[in-house]
Amino acid sequence: MGETVMRIVVIGTGHVGLVTCGTLAAIGHSVTGLDSDEEKIATLVAGRLPFVEPELDELIARATGEGRLRFDVEAPEAIAEADAVFICVGTPPLPSGEPNLIAMERAAEIAGRYATDGCVIVEKSTVPAGTAERVRRVIARVRPVGRGRVDVASNPEFLREGHAVRDALEPDRILVGAESEHSRAVLRRVYEPLVARGYSLIETDINTAELAKHACNAFLALKISYANALAQICERAGADVTAIAGVMGADSRISRSFLDAGLGFGGSCFPKDLQAFERLSARLGYEFRLLREVMLINEDAISAVVSKIQDELWNLDGKKIALFGLAFKPGTDDVREAPALALARRLMAAGARVTAHDPEAMRNAKQEVPQLEVAPGALDAAAGAHCVVVCTEWPVYRTLDLEALEAVMAYPFVVDARNIYDGKVMREHGFVYRPTGRPNVDAFRANVSP
Ligand code: NAD
Numbered sequence: 001m002g003e004t005v006m007r008i009v010v011i012g013t014g015h016v017g018l019v020t021c022g023t024l025a026a027i028g029h030s031v032t033g034l035d036s037d038e039e040k041i042a043t044l045v046a047g048r049l050p051f052v053e054p055e056l057d058e059l060i061a062r063a064t065g066e067g068r069l070r071f072d073v074e075a076p077e078a079i080a081e082a083d084a085v086f087i088c089v090g091t092p093p094l095p096s097g098e099p100n101l102i103a104m105e106r107a108a109e110i111a112g113r114y115a116t117d118g119c120v121i122v123e124k125s126t127v128p129a130g131t132a133e134r135v136r137r138v139i140a141r142v143r144p145v146g147r148g149r150v151d152v153a154s155n156p157e158f159l160r161e162g163h164a165v166r167d168a169l170e171p172d173r174i175l176v177g178a179e180s181e182h183s184r185a186v187l188r189r190v191y192e193p194l195v196a197r198g199y200s201l202i203e204t205d206i207n208t209a210e211l212a213k214h215a216c217n218a219f220l221a222l223k224i225s226y227a228n229a230l231a232q233i234c235e236r237a238g239a240d241v242t243a244i245a246g247v248m249g250a251d252s253r254i255s256r257s258f259l260d261a262g263l264g265f266g267g268s269c270f271p272k273d274l275q276a277f278e279r280l281s282a283r284l285g286y287e288f289r290l291l292r293e294v295m296l297i298n299e300d301a302i303s304a305v306v307s308k309i310q311d312e313l314w315n316l317d318g319k320k321i322a323l324f325g326l327a328f329k330p331g332t333d334d335v336r337e338a339p340a341l342a343l344a345r346r347l348m349a350a351g352a353r354v355t356a357h358d359p360e361a362m363r364n365a366k367q368e369v370p371q372l373e374v375a376p377g378a379l380d381a382a383a384g385a386h387c388v389v390v391c392t393e394w395p396v397y398r399t400l401d402l403e404a405l406e407a408v409m410a411y412p413f414v415v416d417a418r419n420i421y422d423g424k425v426m427r428e429h430g431f432v433y434r435p436t437g438r439p440n441v442d443a444f445r446a447n448v449s450p
Helices: 015-026 038-045 056-065 076-081 102-114 131-142 164-169 181-196 206-237 241-249 270-283 289-313 339-349 362-368 378-382 402-408 423-428
Strands: 007-011 030-034 069-072 084-087 120-123 151-154 174-177 201-204 320-324 353-357 387-390 413-416 432-434
Touching: 007 015, 007 076, 007 102, 015 030, 015 056, 015 069, 015 084, 015 164, 038 069, 056 069, 056 164, 076 102, 084 102, 084 181, 102 120, 102 131, 120 131, 120 181, 131 151, 131 206, 151 174, 151 181, 151 206, 174 181, 174 206, 181 201, 201 206, 206 241, 206 270, 206 289, 270 289, 289 339, 289 387, 289 413, 289 432, 320 339, 320 378, 339 353, 339 362, 353 362, 353 378, 378 402, 423 432
Parallel strands: 007 030, 007 084, 030 069, 084 120, 120 151, 174 201, 320 353, 320 387, 387 413, 413 432
Antiparallel strands: none
8 A cells, every 4th residue: 555545535425425434434545525515524423324325334434434425514624634535425416407416516615715835625426527627617616716727627437336346446448637737646646456457447538537437328318218218119019128238238239237127327426417418518508309309218118107007007196006116226225316216206196195116215216206105014004905006126026926916906907117027026925017018918818898
């Protein structure tokens, strides 16, 4: 370790910031994590995590236990001693679709005010191309005379919630956008332990790094929407979208990942980053129509589920619908822009009574949609329901006792918006089964004559 130990401050200890704190401490650096949310810092100081993320609690506990990581609300002295300050604050969407960069500005002000000569201020948050120039101007405005020079760099984060620790410690690539030899050298030293383990570090200019992050997220969202559009055709043509994804994925130019048809993408990144990218493009004079279509197909995925339910149950007024899964994906308690919540709102607006289960996200979901009923287990949620919708592919639903599920429901109807069940097995268990982009299954019912 020796001379590669760097003093690092991370501003914003949310999903990205906290993983950044843990990762940079784990690879040997001395890290201070700052957050303006006093409650969050109190939780962290008490040794607890403010959200669910596999492996993160051990990573943070080890780093704090070994004295390489500490948390505070503010720490001007830590910033003054830092070789690099990583800004990891949120960049949520404004009603216009542009990202709200006020937290970026606040963080840049704090870093710019206290950092000393040679410090590199690094944007890790996802921001539109051109933001570094804004950050430079903020720093120039607040920086006291005689404190020396600081550099600005970009180091976008590619972690996936639910796999964040693995993604950060075993990254597909590390992206550094920098304009000065000094900032490139500082970031090479920061990531040297990961590069020494064989992980690649790509260096670009700052605008390219900022834009690359949006390009990646938009492309992944595009793959999901492509699969969802395909699912629509498959349902009409009697084909199987999962089999097609397998065929496509066998082509090394395409890759199988992100080709799962379903309820569409959500979370705090894809919807916001697509909008931000589309808005940025428009501002720069290019109409990126493809991105708008990706968003529309994503909205259609929820309408498609509502239509399937209405086709089978006719009027939703007075019907009970159970949602399996509320988090925007498995492995997290994050419900930001979760498609399950959008679906719940649509169903409730149509008069249905909606009860839901999720292994981790029920508390957060109740905060977003207070009228949502939640149940302690999947079977409890399904008891007396006329329909179950699989919204998040948590493993617990894959291994559910289907016989028990059929027995507790008022009508055994399952809309599988994540394609986790096998049609043949569902038929054997007597379900009316509507997967996504795959053949429908209607168990034989001899109780009504035509
Ligand atoms: P988050 O909301 O979980 O965390 C942001 C944190 O910043 C919060 O704890 C908030 O209190 C803190 N904060 C806000 N203003 C502050 C200030 N002025 N000073 C100190 N702290 C402040 O957000 P996140 O999911 O970690 O995302 C952060 C950024 O990283 C966003 O730009 C996001 O798009 C990007 N990103 C997120 C992910 C992801 O999977 N969540 C992945 C890659 C990139």
